[in-house]
Amino acid sequence: MSAAAATAETNSTRGLRERVVGATAIALALSVAIQNAVVVVAGAPAFGDPIERVLAFHAENRVAVAIAVGLEALNLPLLLGFVTGLHGLVKRRGGAGADWSRLALAAGATFSAIFALYAVLWIGVVLSASELAEPSPVFELAWQLHAAAFALALPVLGTTFIGAALAAHTSRLTPPWQRLLGVAGGGLLLAAGAANLAIADGSALLYVGMPGYAAWLVWLLAAGVRLVRA
Numbered sequence: 001m002s003a004a005a006a007t008a009e010t011n012s013t014r015g016l017r018e019r020v021v022g023a024t025a026i027a028l029a030l031s032v033a034i035q036n037a038v039v040v041v042a043g044a045p046a047f048g049d050p051i052e053r054v055l056a057f058h059a060e061n062r063v064a065v066a067i068a069v070g071l072e073a074l075n076l077p078l079l080l081g082f083v084t085g086l087h088g089l090v091k092r093r094g095g096a097g098a099d100w101s102r103l104a105l106a107a108g109a110t111f112s113a114i115f116a117l118y119a120v121l122w123i124g125v126v127l128s129a130s131e132l133a134e135p136s137p138v139f140e141l142a143w144q145l146h147a148a149a150f151a152l153a154l155p156v157l158g159t160t161f162i163g164a165a166l167a168a169h170t171s172r173l174t175p176p177w178q179r180l181l182g183v184a185g186g187g188l189l190l191a192a193g194a195a196n197l198a199i200a201d202g203s204a205l206l207y208v209g210m211p212g213y214a215a216w217l218v219w220l221l222a223a224g225v226r227l228v229r230a
Contacts, residue, residue: 048202
C-alpha cells in the first residue's frame with residue numbers, strides 16, 4: 001500500500017470515529033430533550049410540592065414516568081459512549097486536552113451512577129404510588145432521596161460539561177464559542193449544585209442550574225453536528 005493510500009485510509013477511519021462520536025452526542029441531546037418534554041407536558045410535580053400532589057401525579061401518570069425512566073436507560077450508555085469516544089478522539093489528535101477528557105470521562109461515569117440511582121428511586125416512587133391511598137413515610141423518603149440524587153448530580157454534570165468542552169476545544173474539535181458555552185453552562189450547574197440540600201428540599205435555587213442544563217444540550221447538538229460533518 002502506498003503512503004498516500006495509507007494516509008487516505010487513516011483519514012477515513014478518523015472521520016468515521018468522529019462521525020460516530022458526533023452521532024452519539026446528537027442522540028443523547030435529543031433523547032434528554034424528549035425525556036424532559038414528556039415530564040413537563042405531564043405536569044410533573046416540583047421537589048417542593050406537597051407530598052399529596054406527588055402521590056397523585058405518580059398514581060395517575062405511570063406511563064409518562066415509564067417513558068422518562070425508559071429513556072434514562074438509553075441516556076446513560078449514550079453519555080458513557082460519548083465521553084469515552086471523545087477521550088479516544090482527543091488521544092488520537094496528539095493528546096492535547098487529554099487531562100480534560102479524562103476529567104469528563106470520570107465525571108460522566110459518576111453522573112451515570114448517580115442518575116441510575118435517581119431513576120431507580122423514581123421507579124420505586126411510581127410503583128408504590130399505585131398501591132397507596134395516602135402518602136406513607138417510606139413513600140416520602142423515596143421521593144426525598146430521588147430529589148437529593150438529582151440535586152447532587154448537577155455539579156457532576158457541570159464537571160462533565162466543562163471537561164468535555166475544554167477537551168474538545170483544546171483538540172480543535174470545536175470552535176471557541178463552544179468552549180465559552182461549556183465553561184459558563186458548567187459553571188452554572190456547579191453553582192446550583194453547591195445548594196444541593198436546599199434544592200432537594202424544593203428551593204428555587206434549582207433554576208440557577210437550568211440555563212446550564214439547557215446549554216449542555218445545545219453544546220451536545222452543536223459539537224455533534226460539527227463532528228458528523230468532519
